[in-house]
Amino acid sequence: MSSPLRFELQHQDAKTGARAGLLHTRRGIVETPVFMPVGTLATVKGLTPDLVRSTDAKLVLCNTYHLALRPGEDIIDSLGGLHTFMDWPGPILTDSGGFQVFSLAKMNKVTEQGVVFRSHIDGAELDLTPEKSIEIQQKLGSDIAMAFDHVVALPNSQNAIEDACHRSTRWAARCREYAEHPYQALFAIVQGGLDPTLRRQSARDLSAMDFPGYAVGGLSVGEAPDEMYATLDVTCPELPEAKPRYLMGVGRPEDLLQGVLRGIDMFDCVMPTRNGRNALAFTDNGPLRFRNQQFEADPGPIQKGFQSAVSQFSRAYIRHLFVAKEMLGPIILSVHNLTYYQRLMQNARQAILADEFSGFLEQSMTNWAAGPS
Numbered sequence: 001m002s003s004p005l006r007f008e009l010q011h012q013d014a015k016t017g018a019r020a021g022l023l024h025t026r027r028g029i030v031e032t033p034v035f036m037p038v039g040t041l042a043t044v045k046g047l048t049p050d051l052v053r054s055t056d057a058k059l060v061l062c063n064t065y066h067l068a069l070r071p072g073e074d075i076i077d078s079l080g081g082l083h084t085f086m087d088w089p090g091p092i093l094t095d096s097g098g099f100q101v102f103s104l105a106k107m108n109k110v111t112e113q114g115v116v117f118r119s120h121i122d123g124a125e126l127d128l129t130p131e132k133s134i135e136i137q138q139k140l141g142s143d144i145a146m147a148f149d150h151v152v153a154l155p156n157s158q159n160a161i162e163d164a165c166h167r168s169t170r171w172a173a174r175c176r177e178y179a180e181h182p183y184q185a186l187f188a189i190v191q192g193g194l195d196p197t198l199r200r201q202s203a204r205d206l207s208a209m210d211f212p213g214y215a216v217g218g219l220s221v222g223e224a225p226d227e228m229y230a231t232l233d234v235t236c237p238e239l240p241e242a243k244p245r246y247l248m249g250v251g252r253p254e255d256l257l258q259g260v261l262r263g264i265d266m267f268d269c270v271m272p273t274r275n276g277r278n279a280l281a282f283t284d285n286g287p288l289r290f291r292n293q294q295f296e297a298d299p300g301p302i303q304k305g306f307q308s309a310v311s312q313f314s315r316a317y318i319r320h321l322f323v324a325k326e327m328l329g330p331i332i333l334s335v336h337n338l339t340y341y342q343r344l345m346q347n348a349r350q351a352i353l354a355d356e357f358s359g360f361l362e363q364s365m366t367n368w369a370a371g372p373s
Contacts (some may be wrong), residue, residue, distance in 0.1 A: 005185035005213035007032075007244040007265075013357040018260050020352040023244060024054035025091045025143050026183060027083075028058065032244065033260045033348055036061045036093060036190035036268040039345045041070070042086040044338075045273050046331050047088045053132045054309040056089050056346070061268045064136050064146075065097035068126060069119055081141025093268075094142035098168075099249065103223055104297065110150060112167065115292050124339075126317035130174040138181045146215065147175040149189040154222040159266040169205050172270075176209055187213040187246060196234040214239045215246040216264070220255075229258050247344065253282055253344055254368060257361050260348050267345075272337035274363035277330040279322045280372045284367045288315075290333070294317040308339040321356040 006024040013019075023030040037044045037052060044052050052060065062082060067073060076085050082092050091116040100117065101108060107118045114129030133148035148171050150164040168191040179186045188206040192198030206214060216235055219228045228250070239245055246266035247259045256267050271280065279290040284304040288295075295334035298315035310332045321329030342365075 004183050005212050007213065007242065009242060009350055011353050013352045014355040015358050017263060018348070018352045018357045019263055020349045021244070023059075023091075023265075026366075027089065027091045027143060029245045030058045030091060030217040031346075031349060032265040033256075033345045033352075034059055035256065035345050036266065036267055037273065037338050038268055038270045039086065039088075040066050040270075042067060042076075042082060042259050044334075046327070046334055047273075047338075048276065050163075051309065051331070051335055052088075052338070053090075055335060056342040057338060059093060059266075060088060060090070061095060061099075062086075062142065063092045064094050064133055064140070065100040065117070065126070065128065067094075068097075068128075068136050069121055069124075069287045073136045076142070077139040081139075083141065086154040091143040092141075093144040094137045094146065095248070096137070096148040096189075097128050098133075098146070098151050098217065100327055101149075102151035102153055102218075105153070107117075110167075112170075114148075115150075128354060131178045132170040134175050134178045136184070138179075138184060142184060144185050144187060144213070144358055145179065145181075146309060147186060147188050147211075149217055151191070151218050151221065154193055154218075156193065156228075158195070161195060162198060162366055165191040165193070165195075165198045167204055168217075169202060172206055172211075173209065176211065185212040187211060187244075189215045189217040189248070190235055190239070191218045192231075192235075194223060194231055195217060196231075199231055199235045199236050202237050202238055207238065207240055211243070213244040213246060213264075217248045217249050218228075218248070220249045220251050220269075225252075225255060226259070226361075228255070229262065230300070232259060232262040232264065237242070239263075253341070254365060257342070257348060257364060260352075261357070261361060272341050275335045276333035276335075276337045279329065279333065280337075281333050283372060284364070285372045286368050286371055287370050290315070290322050290329070292319075302333075302336055303340075306340070308336055310335045310339075322358050 149168040165372040188211040
């Protein structure tokens with residue numbers, strides 16, 4: 001299928017095969033590997049678009065299910081689409097609502113046709129089919145839309161995992177048939193739980209449909225990190241080399257680098273902002289928890305030598321903000337954490353281009369294990 005998006009694979013690390021590329025979109029070029037801040041309701045929580053841009057973020061993610069409930073896709077469409085609505089000039093990826101099939105499992109009913117949700121807001125019914133998900137995403141006007149898929153919790157029964165995997169493939173075909181937006185690229189989502197055979201089959205079946213990009217979904221839903229890595233080991237080699245690969249909803253800094261090691265190009269997760277709102281900062285020596293009394297009179301920065309839009313603030317001041325329940329504390333740490341994730345991806349990219357990714361990964365893991373200073 002023709003696409004408004006093009007992926008250019010620039011280099012693969014000589015030792016590991018980790019990838020550095022360029023994602024060409026009509027709203028600019030995005031260097032990969034890339035981390036996407038999560039803006040579920042057309043906002044990265046607590047941050048203005050200028051603050052998000054200050055972190056070097058180029059691509060953000062919004063949520064189809066939540067925006068369909070409020071304010072509604074028709075209102076966003078009438079106001080010029082998501083980019084105008086949220087004042088974000090760069091590319092936007094919208095997820096399909098498939099994750100809510102998992103996260104709101106007690107409030108929905110799955111059939112072959114689609115999923116009937118009971119709104120978590122007021123109990124109103126939302127009927128989401130593959131076609132409806134694409135229709136909503138087209139009205140939102142995102143640059144990248146995700147196919148509607150069936151996500152299940154792990155661990156789970158083999159029958160449930162197989163059923164969801166095969167249904168996701170059938171739904172992907174329906175999404176592909178319905179998608180017709182000239183400025184929107186559609187990504188398929190590989191499912192299959194932790195079953196290597198299902199994962200390989202899902203990747204092969206979807207690859208044969210020739211989507212502009214591919215995601216690995218259904219992970220970070222209860223499995224151990226090593227199980228996730230093993231799943232990537234069998235999935236990524238089955239995906240087209242010339243198409244971008246996106247690991248959905250992951251995760252910790254170490255998970256990002258382990259994903260890059262296995263050939264992933266794109267990531268998203270709420271961790272940097274959610275943890276920031278809860279007084280945790282990511283650093284090269286592991287997380288700092290700013291409610292701890294040890295920072296009460298600490299004049300040092302969050303991380304020595306780390307430059308960001310908020311690096312001027314002392315540890316003592318940040319702790320004070322959280323103790324006093326001032327909203328600036330969560331804002332500062334959200335900006336820091338998003339900057340940290342962007343810098344991590346930029347450093348990984350430079351290491352790949354220099355064929356030094358294995359050393360960068362090893363040093364990063366060593367530093368994180370050493371603990372905060």
